[in-house]
Amino acid sequence: MSVITIERKLLEKNDEIARRNRDLLAQHGVFAINLLSSPGAGKTSLLELTIEQMKGRLAMGVIEGDVQTDLDAARIAAHDIPAVQIVTRGGCHLEAHLIEEALRSFDLATLDLLVIENVGNLVCPASFDLGEAVKVVISSVTEGEDKPLKYPAVFRNASAMIINKIDLLPHLRFDLAVLRENALSVNPALTIFETSCITREGIAPWCDWIRSHLGSVR
Amino acid sequence: MHEMSVAQNIIEIVKESIVHEGGAKVRTVRLKVGEFAGIVPESLEFCFNSLIDGTSLQGASLSIDYIPLLARCNTCNTLSRLEYGFFVCRTCGSRDIRMVSGTELQVVDIELADDMGIPS
Numbered sequence: 400m401s402v403i404t405i406e407r408k409l410l411e412k413n414d415e416i417a418r419r420n421r422d423l424l425a426q427h428g429v430f431a432i433n434l435l436s437s438p439g440a441g442k443t444s445l446l447e448l449t450i451e452q453m454k455g456r457l458a459m460g461v462i463e464g465d466v467q468t469d470l471d472a473a474r475i476a477a478h479d480i481p482a483v484q485i486v487t488r489g490g491c492h493l494e495a496h497l498i499e500e501a502l503r504s505f506d507l508a509t510l511d512l513l514v515i516e517n518v519g520n521l522v523c524p525a526s527f528d529l530g531e532a533v534k535v536v537i538s539s540v541t542e543g544e545d546k547p548l549k550y551p552a553v554f555r556n557a558s559a560m561i562i563n564k565i566d567l568l569p570h571l572r573f574d575l576a577v578l579r580e581n582a583l584s585v586n587p588a589l590t591i592f593e594t595s596c597i598t599r600e601g602i603a604p605w606c607d608w609i610r611s612h613l614g615s616v617r
Numbered sequence: 618m619h620e621m622s623v624a625q626n627i628i629e630i631v632k633e634s635i636v637h638e639g640g641a642k643v644r645t646v647r648l649k650v651g652e653f654a655g656i657v658p659e660s661l662e663f664c665f666n667s668l669i670d671g672t673s674l675q676g677a678s679l680s681i682d683y684i685p686l687l688a689r690c691n692t693c694n695t696l697s698r699l700e701y702g703f704f705v706c707r708t709c710g711s712r713d714i715r716m717v718s719g720t721e722l723q724v725v726d727i728e729l730a731d732d733m734g735i736p737s
């Protein structure tokens with residue numbers, strides 16, 4: 400019997416491309432956010448309000464990841480900013496090579512902020528570095544307080560958590576303090592925002608947080 | 618089901634590694650998979666077996682060393698095995714901990730069947 404020693408990381412190719420993406424974005428001073436959540440938590444709605452809020456203040460681009468359709472890219476492009484749709488055709492997450500390809504469609508020199516809206520999924524996207532500066536996870540109040548405990552990897556690796564749909568709180572049995580406590584037990588360093596895309600509550604602090612990070616990649 | 622992507626990566630790494638082995642058959646691929654690597658071993662084995670069916674790797678199997686999620690406490694300095702998803706020191710309850718193991722995802726080695734492909 401002969402044994403060949405390998406000792407190679409399984410996702411080394413993805414990590415290598417992610418490193419290249421990160422370098423390229425840094426070269427152009429683009430701050431990139433990998434936006435994660437379950438399907439229907441409000442990623443695209445939050446993005447639309449973020450675009451509105453940032454308009455005229457900074458140049459923003461968006462990469463949309465979906466299993467099927469270009470509906471989201473069309474929604475974003477309607478706001479008159481560059482948007483690229485990645486359709487994974489069954490794939491449950493985005494990988495670094497897909498982002499590398501999508502980045503070719505942007506004039507990075509003109510961008511300040513790039514948001515990558517990952518495929519709606521709290522499991523698989525957690526394992527794949529895309530080359531982003533930060534991961535941000537959205538957890539909406541209709542999903543229950545236990546999501547950070549059930550899907551810890553994505554919350555552990557995120558820099559910020561957005562609790563969305565807070566306008567629905569009067570209609571739900573939902574305890575914000577419990578969600579916060581669960582999220583912080585998984586990741587004590589999380590910055591937490593509470594938002595509503597209907598009342599627009601909390602959108603300004605979230606956008607301020609993004610702006611405070613913009614210089615960090617240069 | 619990102620185990621399919623991971624299984625594809627295993628196969629690529631294995632194929633690259635045996636290029637100079639004269640067509641030797643692969644018997645076992647040994648992996649290190651951390652408890653917090655987000656991989657379901659049974660799914661990974663299922664995907665790997667589906668992908669190698671009918672290829673030169675057919676018959677190879679995965680041997681998975683499952684690595685526990687361990688953390689060292691920055692407050693009391695003890696090493697403890699974390700309960701999945703609860704990132705607190707099991708001794709003093711501090712949240713100020715650093716992960717020591719449990720996120721591994723790598724190919725350790727490949728065992729070849731010597732009786733195949735080697736001229737006698």
